[in-house]
Amino acid sequence: MKRLQRRGFLACLASVIALPAAWSTGARAQQLRPLEPILGALTKGVPVRTGRVTLDLPQLADNGNAVLLKVSVESPMSATDHVKSIHLFSNRNPVAEMANFYLGPRAGRAQIVTRVRLAGSQTVTALAVLSDGTFWMDSAPIVVTLSSCMDES
Amino acid sequence: MAVRIQVVPPRPKRGEIVEIRVLIQHNMETGYRTDMVGGVIPRNCINVFSCRYNGAEVFRADLSPGISANPLLQFHTVAEASGELEFSWMDDRGKQDSERARIAVSE
Numbered sequence: 484m485k486r487l488q489r490r491g492f493l494a495c496l497a498s499v500i501a502l503p504a505a506w507s508t509g510a511r512a513q514q515l516r517p518l519e520p521i522l523g524a525l526t527k528g529v530p531v532r533t534g535r536v537t538l539d540l541p542q543l544a545d546n547g548n549a550v551l552l553k554v555s556v557e558s559p560m561s562a563t564d565h566v567k568s569i570h571l572f573s574n575r576n577p578v579a580e581m582a583n584f585y586l587g588p589r590a591g592r593a594q595i596v597t598r599v600r601l602a603g604s605q606t607v608t609a610l611a612v613l614s615d616g617t618f619w620m621d622s623a624p625i626v627v628t629l630s631s632c633m634d635e636s
Numbered sequence: 637m638a639v640r641i642q643v644v645p646p647r648p649k650r651g652e653i654v655e656i657r658v659l660i661q662h663n664m665e666t667g668y669r670t671d672m673v674g675g676v677i678p679r680n681c682i683n684v685f686s687c688r689y690n691g692a693e694v695f696r697a698d699l700s701p702g703i704s705a706n707p708l709l710q711f712h713t714v715a716e717a718s719g720e721l722e723f724s725w726m727d728d729r730g731k732q733d734s735e736r737a738r739i740a741v742s743e
Binding site: 577590 | 705
């Protein structure tokens, strides 16, 4: 009798260990993937520099369904020197290109606030395209406890 | 589709940068969820949004399922003249909607 309990306990323990593994391989678990090919389609070989762009993102999100995100770009936003567009990328979501925002000198300030869905812990990247043809980016890592895109509700 | 729009400050001076906050009621269906019988719920997101200020486009966005349900958008524009801000958007099913807001610019 005592032996049976021990065996039952071991079986239970094994299933607990195996469960997260089964989850992560099943359904729509996304692997982290490089963004270079996606960025390359936009930049067409022009080097992307780091700086000028600030991506504000919480370090930890309890819920990936709505994560508040702010992108600001240092720019005078004049007719000759302004931000043309801001692009948001995820390296884990099923759709890597989350959003494109098109601005112009009439925006006055190159700053966008929105809420994004994140399918798990990952790095979010913001790319800014300036009127002088340069590309600037910033990335921010985020830990997402409960990821979006996987719920069945 | 209900929408809430805030223009901050509501009575800007000419040349002042105003913040525009838009909150649209839309579930931004991802296309990855299943219904109770296991069928895939088709994707239905707002895919394009634009803001026109007295007829001239000042902001445009391409959205995707990566944007949360009930999308929030905050952006800026320079108050140039009193008039109207027109916001329009369309979802994957082709449903279009729009909303207008007054902007009163003081000298």
